[in-house]
Amino acid sequence: MKKMTACLWFNNEAEEAMNFYTSIFKDSEILNISRYPANGPMPEGTVMTAEFRLNDITFMALNGGPHFKFNESVSFVVYCDTQEEVDHYWDNLTAGGGQESMCGWLKDKFGLSWQITPTALINRMKDKDKEKAKKVMQAMLQMRKIDIAKIEEAYNS
Known part of the structure; x- marks a missing residue:
């Protein structure tokens, strides 16, 4: 068991x-x-x-x-290595009546919460350069679905 x-x-x-x-x-x-x-x-x-x-x-x-009923106090995190994976999970889990939220969060059609999280986001937010990590955080806070290219752009700005 x-x-x-x-x-x-x-x-x-x-x-x-x-x-x-x-x-x-x-x-x-x-x-x-x-x-x-x-x-x-x-x-x-x-x-x-x-x-x-x-x-x-x-x-x-x-x-x-x-x-x-489900609520946001419980969610499942899906770590993604590529934008293609992010798009796949985001698009499919929101299909049929799901709802987008902020910062990579969504609810599927049953009301279950998911976090679609690129590993690049996690790695950039852990950077020892606090200013770079702050820029990444600020960029993420503006997003619904996480865009890895925009995360990298913020990191490198």
């Missing part, structure tokens, strides 16, 4: 969410689907849990009803 799994509570979209996420992340797989039995809190055969893996993180999507 795995030592830790992220559990995501959905009203009745667990299977849809699992299929959505595994279609976006190249290194992903569907692990298991369990269904509610007769006399359960949801109709018999409805997905109870859907387990899947994205990169090295295992998730369990639970159809638990409308009692809880």
Whole structure:
């Protein structure tokens, strides 16, 4: 048994969410689907849990009803090495009703928050030259989706 799994509570979209996420992340797989039995809190055969893996993180999507909603206090960070990766995750995770936010944050169509973060941004913000790091921070604060070229431009200005 795995030592830790992220559990995501959905009203009745667990299977849809699992299929959505595994279609976006190249290194992903569907692990298991369990269904509610007769006399359960949801109709018999409805997905109870859907387990899947994205990169090295295992998730369990639970159809638990409308009692809880996602909020920004929990997010998943996706580190990207290229602008192509940033664009891929940004465009796909905001598709179908997702919402862009600031500084690389977004909400997908289920309301789950993600941070699409280029490693170049992290590396430049950690620079020992505090003035360069400050310029990078100021540039990032003006962005929704992070633009690596603009981060590099700010760093080198």
